[in-house]
Amino acid sequence: MSIRLGDSAPDFASESSEGKINFYEFLGSSWGILFSHPADFTPVCTTELGTVAKLKLEFDKRNVKVIALSVDPVESHLKWIDDINETQDTKVNYPIIADPAFEVSKLYGFVHPNASDKFTVRSVVIIDPAKKVKLLITYPASTGRNFDEILRVIDSLQLTAEYSVATPANWKHGEDVVVIPSIKTEDIPAKFPKGFKEIKSYLRTTPQPNI
């Protein structure tokens, strides 16, 4: 089964490096990010997990719970975490789901048989507090993810969930945003008191409203 944007994120119970996890209980009322890995003791994954550990405060600031998945058992995860801590100069500070039977991986569509029948792909699923899937990205095993981009996307998702705006190409927190097309130009001043620019009738920008 695969999931699509707007779907309810499937709930599951699983073993993890931090004990048994019920996914929805783990998420609580926070945003969530679930990211999959091809396997334990692989070089790119080792750097990714270390990078996420170093960014944990950034995820916490945004009220995002982080959880990784790799299709090896808990005992393997625990030994791998020692290696990650040592080689990446950090401490893994979030759970890694153990999915040796590929149960969660299949539930979330992390197995792409035409890419690999042995490994899960590198997917990122971002889930909002209503447990809806807001973002899906998939990378091949050979390409490590850019977690600064994931933080940037979370900033956009959280902003656009609250305001009638969208974020333009390469937008970063603090930069101007675009007013969504369904807002009439004459209604913009009341909604966006910081002002706006009308570049075209369909392209109106305004300062980021929540800063």
Ligand code: BEZ
């Ligand atoms: C890695 O994480 O380094 C990796 C995993 C599977 C295939 C290639 C690289």
